[in-house]
Amino acid sequence: xxxxxxxxxxxxxxxxxxxxxPEEAATAPGLVESAPAExxxxxxxxxxxxxxxxxxxxxxxxxxxxxxxxxxRAATWEERFADDGPRYAxxxxxxxxxxxxxxxxxxxxxxxxxxxxxxHVGDAGLVLGIDLAPAMLTAARxxxxxxxxxxxxxxxxxxxxxxxxxxxxxxAGLINHVPDPATALREWARVTAPDGTLLxxxxxxxxxxxxxxxxxxxxxxxxxxHHLRPARARRAGTCPATRTPRTTSWPVPPASPDERAAPRHxxxxxxxxxxxxxx
Numbered sequence: 001x002x003x004x005x006x007x008x009x010x011x012x013x014x015x016x017x018x019x020x021x022p023e024e025a026a027t028a029p030g031l032v033e034s035a036p037a038e039x040x041x042x043x044x045x046x047x048x049x050x051x052x053x054x055x056x057x058x059x060x061x062x063x064x065x066x067x068x069x070x071x072x073r074a075a076t077w078e079e080r081f082a083d084d085g086p087r088y089a090x091x092x093x094x095x096x097x098x099x100x101x102x103x104x105x106x107x108x109x110x111x112x113x114x115x116x117x118x119x120h121v122g123d124a125g126l127v128l129g130i131d132l133a134p135a136m137l138t139a140a141r142x143x144x145x146x147x148x149x150x151x152x153x154x155x156x157x158x159x160x161x162x163x164x165x166x167x168x169x170x171x172a173g174l175i176n177h178v179p180d181p182a183t184a185l186r187e188w189a190r191v192t193a194p195d196g197t198l199l200x201x202x203x204x205x206x207x208x209x210x211x212x213x214x215x216x217x218x219x220x221x222x223x224x225x226h227h228l229r230p231a232r233a234r235r236a237g238t239c240p241a242t243r244t245p246r247t248t249s250w251p252v253p254p255a256s257p258d259e260r261a262a263p264r265h266x267x268x269x270x271x272x273x274x275x276x277x278x279x
Contacts, residue, residue, distance in 0.1 A: 001053075007046040011035050062179040063155055067133045070109070074135035077110050078143060085112055087203040092116035092170065095197050101167040102126040106156055106188065107174035109136045111145030117170065118148040128166075130154045157184050161191045168197040175200055 006013070014035040018025035025031055073080075092113055097103060097120035105113045108129030117127050127149030131137050137151045145151075154160050156171075156178055169188050178184040188198055 001057075003049070007042070007049055010039065014039075063132060066177055070131075070133040071135040074110070074133060074139045077136070077139060078112075081112075081203075084203045088113045088172065088201075089116040091172070091199060091201045091203075092120060095120070095168055095170065095199050097121055097125075097168055097197075100124040102165065103128070103168040103170065104161075104166050104191070105129045105149065106169055106171045107131055107177070108140065108149075108151070109172075110143055111140035111148065111151070113170055113172060114140070114145045114148035128152060130156070130159065132156065157187050159187055159191050163190050164193040164196075166192050166196060168192070169199070171198070171200050173202045176202075 009017075015032055018032050093116075095103075097117070099120075099122040101121045102125065103117050103121055105111065105117060105128065108114065108131050111129050114127060114129055118125070121127060129137070129140065129145070129149045129151045131140075131151075131153065132155050134153050137153060140146065140151055152160065156174055157180070169192055171188070175181050175184065192198060
């Protein structure tokens with residue numbers, strides 16, 4: 001990225017330009033002599049542009065890191081999580097979608113939820129899959145999931161969709177990867193029609209994921225109930241229509257020591273941290 005004009009120039013650079021291009025410099029008498037005064041006028045504009053540019057780059061840094069994280073894993077994603085398909089189908093069942101509905105799989109990855117979403121909304125429905133990592137969408141096409149929905153590259157916090165364009169949003173594990181969950185929830189609410197459905201889903205529970213990564217349960221996890229309920233309540237008040245959030249959960253008895261120690265693809269209990277908003 002760059003700028004069309006040389007906002008970065010100083011007196012040394014002006015002198016160097018004049019030395020390098022004497023014929024052009026001769027067409028602007030007093031170029032070098034007037035540089036200090038002209039640069040002083042330019043400075044406030046230059047600094048404003050650079051500050052905004054730095055903020056723009058910083059904002060994109062999080063997206064770049066997320067894209068890099070998933071790009072490295074896209075080729076083997078299906079192999080690593082091959083046993084999650086039935087869990088995704090069960091989660092989609094909870095959304096109670098109607099034929100003809102407009103639904104978005106947000107952060108769709110390789111599109112594991114798209115077949116179930118298409119089955120619920122039928123040929124008359126609209127199914128979209130959005131992901132920040134183009135490599136994930138490529139993997140989804142390789143798995144043949146483009147036939148179940150349109151695949152779009154986009155960020156979750158700035159969706160290329162009009163307000164109230166959707167009847168439902170399916171989000172699997174994404175809330176843990178957005179830089180600001182509250183902002184993300186507001187954006188997801190914006191694109192969802194009144195009385196729409198938002199399902200926040202993860203194929204494994206917080207405790208299981210903590211064991212898998214060899215760490216204790218994180219109280220700052222966005223999917224923790226004490227974070228998720230207030231965030232949903234705040235989000236419900238950000239849209240033009242009146243919305244009444246409702247939360248349901250999938251309670252599962254605590255896993256046994258053997259299950260907690262089992263690898264991801266070994267014996268394990270299906271544990272879900274799921275939140276649903278009936279808006």
